[in-house]
Amino acid sequence: MSAAGALLEVDRLTVHHGQLRALTEVSLAVRPGEVHGIIGANGAGKSTLLRTIAGLHKATSGRVVLDGADVTHAPPERRLEAGIALVPEGRRLFPSLTVEENLLVGRHRARSGPFDLAAVYSLFGWMAGRRRQRAAQLSGGEQQAVAIGRALVANPRVLLLDELSLGLAPIVVQRIYELLPKLLASGVTILLVEQDVSQAMRAASRIQCLLEGRTTLEGRPGELSREQVERAYFGSEVSGSGADAPAGGLTGPAAAVGAARAARGEPGEGGPPR
Amino acid sequence: MTWLNAIVQGILTGGFYALFAVGLSILFGVMGVINLAHGDLAVIAAYVALAMIPVTHLPAVLAFVVVVPMFAVGGYILQRTLLQASLDRDPFTTLLVTFGLSVVIENVLLEVFTSNTQSLNIGSLLFDTLNLTPQIPVSYFSLVMLAVAVGVLGALQLFLSRTGTGRMIRAVADDREAAQLVGANYRHIFGIAAAIALATVSIAGIAYGILSGFTPTAGTANLLFAFEAVVIGGIGSLWGTLVGGIVLGIAQEIGAQINPAYQVLAGHLVFLAVLALRPRGLFGLRAAT
Ligand SMILES: Nc1ncnc2c1ncn2[C@@H]1O[C@H](COP(=O)(O)OP(=O)(O)OP(=O)(O)O)[C@@H](O)[C@H]1O
Ligand SMILES: [Mg+2]
Numbered sequence: 001m002s003a004a005g006a007l008l009e010v011d012r013l014t015v016h017h018g019q020l021r022a023l024t025e026v027s028l029a030v031r032p033g034e035v036h037g038i039i040g041a042n043g044a045g046k047s048t049l050l051r052t053i054a055g056l057h058k059a060t061s062g063r064v065v066l067d068g069a070d071v072t073h074a075p076p077e078r079r080l081e082a083g084i085a086l087v088p089e090g091r092r093l094f095p096s097l098t099v100e101e102n103l104l105v106g107r108h109r110a111r112s113g114p115f116d117l118a119a120v121y122s123l124f125g126w127m128a129g130r131r132r133q134r135a136a137q138l139s140g141g142e143q144q145a146v147a148i149g150r151a152l153v154a155n156p157r158v159l160l161l162d163e164l165s166l167g168l169a170p171i172v173v174q175r176i177y178e179l180l181p182k183l184l185a186s187g188v189t190i191l192l193v194e195q196d197v198s199q200a201m202r203a204a205s206r207i208q209c210l211l212e213g214r215t216t217l218e219g220r221p222g223e224l225s226r227e228q229v230e231r232a233y234f235g236s237e238v239s240g241s242g243a244d245a246p247a248g249g250l251t252g253p254a255a256a257v258g259a260a261r262a263a264r265g266e267p268g269e270g271g272p273p274r
Numbered sequence: 275m276t277w278l279n280a281i282v283q284g285i286l287t288g289g290f291y292a293l294f295a296v297g298l299s300i301l302f303g304v305m306g307v308i309n310l311a312h313g314d315l316a317v318i319a320a321y322v323a324l325a326m327i328p329v330t331h332l333p334a335v336l337a338f339v340v341v342v343p344m345f346a347v348g349g350y351i352l353q354r355t356l357l358q359a360s361l362d363r364d365p366f367t368t369l370l371v372t373f374g375l376s377v378v379i380e381n382v383l384l385e386v387f388t389s390n391t392q393s394l395n396i397g398s399l400l401f402d403t404l405n406l407t408p409q410i411p412v413s414y415f416s417l418v419m420l421a422v423a424v425g426v427l428g429a430l431q432l433f434l435s436r437t438g439t440g441r442m443i444r445a446v447a448d449d450r451e452a453a454q455l456v457g458a459n460y461r462h463i464f465g466i467a468a469a470i471a472l473a474t475v476s477i478a479g480i481a482y483g484i485l486s487g488f489t490p491t492a493g494t495a496n497l498l499f500a501f502e503a504v505v506i507g508g509i510g511s512l513w514g515t516l517v518g519g520i521v522l523g524i525a526q527e528i529g530a531q532i533n534p535a536y537q538v539l540a541g542h543l544v545f546l547a548v549l550a551l552r553p554r555g556l557f558g559l560r561a562a563t
Binding site: 054055056075076077080081085086088092093094095096097101104105106108109150151154 | 438441442444445447448449451452453454455456457458459
């Protein structure tokens with residue numbers, strides 16, 4: 001892969017959880033101002049990829065490069081200072097801290113830039129009024145907003161977003177995704193992970209699909225056919241009239257989402273109606 | 275009146291228990307370490323003060339000024355080396371390491387100081403009493419220690435709620451990995467928490483050395499009382515620890531009123547009752563500070 005002009009580059013990254021190889025030689029390049037979307041079924045390795053970029057997992061081999069600087073072996077706090085911030089799966093706010101304290105903690109090693117507490121409060125109108133509430137008392141959507149705010153106040157160059165839509169009602173997901181253009185306009189580059197394929201296709205300027213820890217597809221959303229995405233998402237054995245393709249009557253990425261959620265026994269909340 | 279006296283004395287003892295227990299509560303709350311050497315560390319503080327006095331000719335009360343900072347530094351170093359290395363493996367290793375530390379401390383103290391009972395002499399300060407009524411004598415030293423306990427807990431409360439470092443300690447206690455994502459070096463934060471824990475337990479240890487005679491193995495019994503205070507009050511709650519200490523102190527004094535042989539037993543019974551009825555303790559919000 002040509003890395004020319006890439007802000008974040010991942011080069012043949014392999015990551016193990018103990019004996020299990022979660023990622024196999026995954027590469028990607030995110031250019032400034034891009035929204036790079038990673039899709040993939042449950043357990044494909046999407047979170048592992050983001051967490052390794054943020055420094056929470058060690059790479060077995062391969063490199064993570066931010067703007068030409070190799071950060072593969074840097075601890076998470078150095079990467080944050082270099083400009084990589086992760087909004088983790090499940091939001092992971094500090095439940096006993098207030099909303100404001102969660103944001104203040106996010107300022108701990110902040111770079112200089114457009115985002116401070118005031119900027120986040122103006123981004124989310126409701127937040128200032130509830131800044132003294134414990135994070136644990138917020139709804140899922142509100143927590144997601146605070147989690148994004150907590151990462152933003154560090155003024156990252158690349159923002160990693162892991163399944164923003166998880167467990168949220170469609171209208172809430174929609175509102176959160178409406179933020180992305182504003183973030184891009186302020187100079188943040190975005191690498192996001194979604195299980196909700198249609199959501200990712202709408203939000204991203206580039207799509208990369210992972211299957212069992214390997215890249216199976218990459219391209220611009222408009223240039224990828226539904227069949228291509230479906231095959232990359234589930235693996236080739238599902239293509240055609242595969243016996244275990246639960247999405248028989250459905251087609252396209254939306255069906256892929258429904259099937260993925262059914263496979264992990266989740267309600268379809270956040271996905272398209274089935 | 276003897277009952278009222280029991281309660282007053284129980285409250286005074288409770289302040290001491292709280293001082294003893296707060297470090298245990300911090301170590302568990304922030305890094306999940308159950309420090310079985312906690313009582314022994316307190317006893318070291320008493321012996322250090324004892325050994326220091328003939329050398330420095332300082333009055334025993336001033337031992338606090340020297341020993342407390344020493345323990346804070348020692349706590350940071352202990353955390354960054356031995357405890358962190360064991361935490362990097364697993365919680366059970368950590369438990370074993372603190373148990374081993376306890377055994378080593380007791381044996382070294384026995385070697386150096388023998389098993390003779392020692393005490394720290396602060397002269398008449400210990401015996402001067404304020405007579406609330408003729409039946410309720412209150413030792414000035416106990417009163418001062420209660421004030422110190424309240425002061426230490428109050429200062430800790432302020433530190434944790436108002437400072438950036440305090441906030442980060444709470445964040446690490448809530449979610450270590452998420453704290454790493456906002457740029458915390460959690461090992462350093464653990465070190466600070468251990469420094470606070472050891473500083474507080476050294477105050478308790480010297481106070482103990484002044485209040486009663488001590489031997490190298492005195493730490494184990496005190497560890498049990500500290501655990502009981504923490505559990506009664508509720509893990510993670512500073513003021514809960516004070517209340518837990520006071521409840522334990524009053525229970526023991528009332529038990530002793532009934533029959534001196536029941537002193538410790540009464541404390542255990544209250545501890546068991548709380549454990550059965552309110553397993554998270556009287557103030558046991560996991561989220562409290
Ligand atoms: N900390 C861990 N220890 C051991 N195995 C892990 C760990 N984290 C993830 N795994 C395994 O690694 C594989 C990839 O997991 P990962 O969480 O990256 O998938 P994902 O694509 O994010 O899935 P999801 O959509 O469910 O979030 C899975 O098989 C998972 O069970
Ligand atoms: Mg995931």
